[in-house]
Amino acid sequence: MSSLDAREIPVDPVSAQRLEAIGLAYRLIDTEDSTAADAFLRAETRGFLDPEPNDELLEFERATISARRNTGVFPAGAGRTDLPVATVNSWVTPLTVPGGEIDMWAISAVTVSGTHRRMGIARAMLEGELRAAAAAGVPVAGLTASEATLYERYGFAVAVPVMRVRVKTRRAGWGGSATAGRIEYLERPRLASDLGAIHERARLQRGGQIAGWPARWERMAGLAPNDTKASSVRGVRYIDEDGTTRGVLAYTLAEAGQSEGIELSVRHLTAETPDALRALWRFAVQHDLVTIVTAELRPVDDPLPLLVADQRGVEQTVHDHGWLRILDVPAVLSARTFATDVDVVVTVTDPLDLAAGTWRLKAVAGERASVEAAPEAAADITLGIAELSAAILGGVALTRLADAGRVHGDASHIDALSGALRAERMPHLAIWF
Template sequence: MTTDVRVLRRDDWNEWYGKLELAFGGIPEAPEARALYEDLTEFDRSIGTWDGDRCVGTAGAFTFRVTVPGGAQVPAAGVTMVSVAATDRRRGVLTSMMRRQLDDVRSWGEPLAVLTASEPAIYGRFGYGIATRQASVEIDSTRVRIDAPAGTDDVRLRFAGVAEAAAECEAVYVRTIGSRPGMLARRPGWERLPLLDPPQEREGASPMQCVLAERDGETVGYVRFHNKPEWDAAGPKGRITLRHIDALDPAAYAALWRFLLGIDLTSAVHARNRPVDDPLFSLVSDIRRCRVGVRDSMHVRLVDVGAALEARTYQVPVDVVFDVEDDFCPWNAGRWRLTGDAKGASCKRTGDEPDLALSVRELGAAYLGDTSLAALARAGRVRELRPGAVDEAALAFGSTVAPWLPHGF
């Protein structure tokens, strides 16, 4: 290789981001989106691969804190803007950037790296495991109703300007961050991301609309959505597309969904990214009239196995020795003894005989409580060396609620 991987300079951002756009199809992003991502780019955490004066690879890492089981918010590098020029594939560009990036993340003292993948087959070889999933749902709102809990009628709903209500909505989001593993605590500036609403991305729908849920003068929830009016010979059949919904209690959540399903002149509500155990699925009157799909979402990479496993808690007491394989980050390889419970954990190097053998990819997949170590064992990706160890560890690693990444990055 004749390429050079180096930290991104501000003067190179336009070329660097332009190569990213080209790698993802060559359609320029809306000016407001491009401007926001330039503002959010952390230049000292972004790298490019250069071949002479050509940029042939891009990668960045946002500063996040990820909620883990037990509620702690753990420092994590949000890997983003990864691309390789189509003319320079199979030259080791991606591998060299992943190598540099994970070395950097380790030097920053961040035990986790996380990403969303355009192609999920890419990142397993670098130790990333699929740690959260997301559900999409298409609801026939002409036939489905919300079985609302007590108190729903006490919630007042009102339309509000998207920009004017932004601070209230962000305050609700911040209060929900600790409710699920996988949710992100963000640096200032990220509150602008949910407000992006380029006309070319609306697919013929309305500008984004916002409704606040209030009780006793306090904002307890919000929803942002698009309305796409449509008609045929039988009459109106408009479509609502959900952008964001958050609420502080079940009644407020039900009130917002009841509103969405009851909007006049519409017959469908579509949501692209919901938790796989969304309370919505227990509120709807007919789940068969809700077409649900599930796909991968956040991929997790343990950069420091000991620190990462110590940062979360465990559903039941656990005492297990892992024999970890990690060719890409060899400082993680070897035997680790994890002891912990619902109050805390310790994970240290050990010479004791191992109970389970697995790669760091499987630890990443199980880390937030979505993917079961027992399921991975049945797939042949975890080897049980002590009888009963798989079930013990799988139960301990679980989560009472499904982890969920509320937005991409």
């Protein structure tokens, strides 16, 4: 993977100029200056409608943002201690694709203060992030969104739908096969480190996953300073018959309400073997006194419904989660392996004109593709950059996008490319960022 450090990439001059024209300065935050870092964090917290952070929380969050490229928008003439009126941050992380990994420009902390809404600041920042990433040679950008209506206008699309599950344990029962390993409780610091270690291995098994970072796992393990549920966090791990940890579950227990018994809420479940996944699901679903098990951010093909005796005891709600925006079409298409042979000419349109063009894509099943610019060729398939971004991991079928009227061309070519983009396991993104 690339060793590109996003913090070294300057702000995009086009957006800087656009913001300057409305009296605003667009600049990178020096996180070595803790006053500037705290002002950024306080503005971000306010933007996300969270309570004012205390010193302990600021210190905890500084560790994360110091590894990122943080950009603030300031009123002209703002001083060192002034809060920015808008925030965004980004970093380069590996993104798993079928058959490999590519660099992704991860975008987070997008906020605009209540006093400066609807002036085009978010648009300037998002376009600025995409132009900076493209100029640095990063082939794709990604984010998770507070609202599903914000990012398509910049060419992002949902590439990784996930599901929320709610299990009524008495109805669901258990029908899964036995596993040979054992389950053990973990203290919180160990829970955090084991979550991180297993995620680092498990993330390579499905497209859509990115690398985690220490504070992510500390938060899951109940070690973050502002975690009101910290004292209820419990953790267990699955150890296989050879003594190796293969999966970890962090969860909380609470009254389920309406005399429904106890609810076990999965905070994070990561497993690198099917045995570990089955054993940890069994631990949760068959836990004594627990009547409800809930979990967020599960892959849409999680085997859970096939592990219980009565599938109707498992409610599944699919929703958007991982949003991608391709910035370099040939780089991304040639980074993944394809499920079947394919040979098509594809024309891609782009509202920001960062990645438009016509290419001939040729691939043999199980291998990477050759992608050649073919500006003169007649397209077999025409689609927008958002639609290609949606389909690239196999999480949203191209045929489904075509049925929705969002991909155009000859049906046999669309079927062929859709089949070639299919992934054996649906993509997954197990974290918010």
